Amino acid sequence: MPSVPRRLITQQSQAAISSAYNEAGYRYGKYADGNARDLFAFEGRHAYGDRKTWDAIEKRIGLLRASGERRLRVLDMGCGPGTWLRRVVVRAKQIGFVEVEARGVDIAEIQLHRARALSRRIAELDGVRLTFGYGDLRENIAVPEATWDLCLCLCGVLNHMPVQELAEIFTRIRNITAHYFVASLRAVGSTPTVYVDDVNAAVRFHQDNRINRLDVEFANGRRSSFASHLFSSAELKRLVEPGLQVEDLCGLDLFHGRFASDWRWNPPSGTMTPRLAQALDRLEARFCRDPGFIDHATHLLIAARKVARS
Numbered sequence: 001m002p003s004v005p006r007r008l009i010t011q012q013s014q015a016a017i018s019s020a021y022n023e024a025g026y027r028y029g030k031y032a033d034g035n036a037r038d039l040f041a042f043e044g045r046h047a048y049g050d051r052k053t054w055d056a057i058e059k060r061i062g063l064l065r066a067s068g069e070r071r072l073r074v075l076d077m078g079c080g081p082g083t084w085l086r087r088v089v090v091r092a093k094q095i096g097f098v099e100v101e102a103r104g105v106d107i108a109e110i111q112l113h114r115a116r117a118l119s120r121r122i123a124e125l126d127g128v129r130l131t132f133g134y135g136d137l138r139e140n141i142a143v144p145e146a147t148w149d150l151c152l153c154l155c156g157v158l159n160h161m162p163v164q165e166l167a168e169i170f171t172r173i174r175n176i177t178a179h180y181f182v183a184s185l186r187a188v189g190s191t192p193t194v195y196v197d198d199v200n201a202a203v204r205f206h207q208d209n210r211i212n213r214l215d216v217e218f219a220n221g222r223r224s225s226f227a228s229h230l231f232s233s234a235e236l237k238r239l240v241e242p243g244l245q246v247e248d249l250c251g252l253d254l255f256h257g258r259f260a261s262d263w264r265w266n267p268p269s270g271t272m273t274p275r276l277a278q279a280l281d282r283l284e285a286r287f288c289r290d291p292g293f294i295d296h297a298t299h300l301l302i303a304a305r306k307v308a309r310s
Contacts, residue, residue, distance in 0.1 A: 013227055014107055014136060017160050020224040021080070021108035024196035029081035029114065031198050032155050039087045045260055048284070049252035049299055053154065053184050054087065056248065056303045060180040061092055064149055071099040075148040075176065077137055078157030079104030082115030088150070089122050089130055099127045103148075105135025137161060137169050141176065148176055153183040156195055156299075160227045163212055166239055174243035174306070181244055181304045184252065188230045189296035191257065196224070233294045236302055244304035250288040251297025255280045 021028055032046070042051045064072060072092050076085045085102045092100045106112050115132045123130040135141045137153075138161065151173060161169055173181060186193060194202045194216045205216040207228055214228035233249055240246055259280060261271045287293040294300070 013162065014138065016224070016226040018107040018109070020196050020226055021106075022110040023222060023224075025110055026081075026114060027201075028111065028196050029083065031196075032080065033083035039083065039090060045257060046253070046298075048256040048280075049184070049301075052250075052252055053182075053299075053301055056182050056301060057084070057088065057150070057152065058091060060150055060182065060303065061088065062095065064179060065092075065095050065097060069149070070097060072097045072101070072150070073148050073178075074100070074102045074150045074152065075141075076102070076104040076152040076154070077135065077141070077173075078153055078155070079106050079115060079132060080108070080111045080155065082119050082132060084152060084154055085115075085130065086119055086122050088152075089125070089128055093125060093128065097127075099129075101129045102131075104130075104132040105141060106132070107134065107136050109134070137172065138165060141172070147178060149179045151177045151181045153181075153185075155184060156186050156193070158183060158185045159195070159229055159231070161229065162227055163229050166229075170239045171243075177244065177306050179306055181240070181306075182302070184299045184301045185236070186228075186230050187251065187295050187297050187300045188232050190230065190298050194218075194224075195228070231300060233291075233300055236300055240302060240304050243307055245307050246302060246304045248301070248303045249294075250301050251294040251299070252288070252301050253284070253298035254287055254293055254296060255283050257298055 033050075040054075042054065061072070074085065074088050076082075079085055082104050085104045089100050089102050104112075104115055106115075112132045112134070119130050119132070122128065137157070153173070192199050192205070192207070194205050194214070197218070199205070201218055203217045203219050205214065207214050207230070209230065212227060212229040213225065215225045217223050237246055237249055259272060259276065288297065
């Protein structure tokens, strides 16, 4: 029996992933990024992880500005509805960048359409060039090498990449990163996800870790099947290095999500109090980099910088 060409397998996998995110439509942004209008609200079940992810990104933007840079170039690989790029552009202008070129790429056209619609006002700011278009990490992204000050790959985009292609993909990431790389992805011990929507939207799902594939049947009758590889912190570090020096590798949301109340079950008296939230913050800070805990976080967050060539 003749083997199936790798390019055809790639196209089939791309089609399955893009179809899942296209069919999710606006629900994906609501589930993954929260309030699309209030960029820095960071509310809901993923609030803690989102705040920590933003802290890592904001820190790198600030370091670039403090170094004297007045022009910022940012690439978001797997941008979805563009929420994270909008955050970057707004903050970059607030701290004094004169020119900001931000590019979001994705394989889901409906997500790109939503990103363009939500970004119109920000794209009109003086000195801002904010664009969105098709781009796939499994192919050569059509941008010059080493020209992006900050490269982002957030919310599990890397989980959809075939394991056998990860080394090549990370080589490509290193080649287009001039200064900083920040990514978040699902860990081997994380709580379940169906990526494109809240897990409660699924009637049933199964993650087959032997072949790194997720099969989902949603309550509306829709079915999806696409690549899903869960990362350990050690694997992620090996892939990023060399070429990029890891500045931080931590777990996001070891405790907050597990203590969050559920309106379908908990009475109002069971909601999280400020005192409990502060206690969980302390636990997160203590254990998020601990080898015994990190791989049980909801996401892994990695921040790295380009290693200067000798």
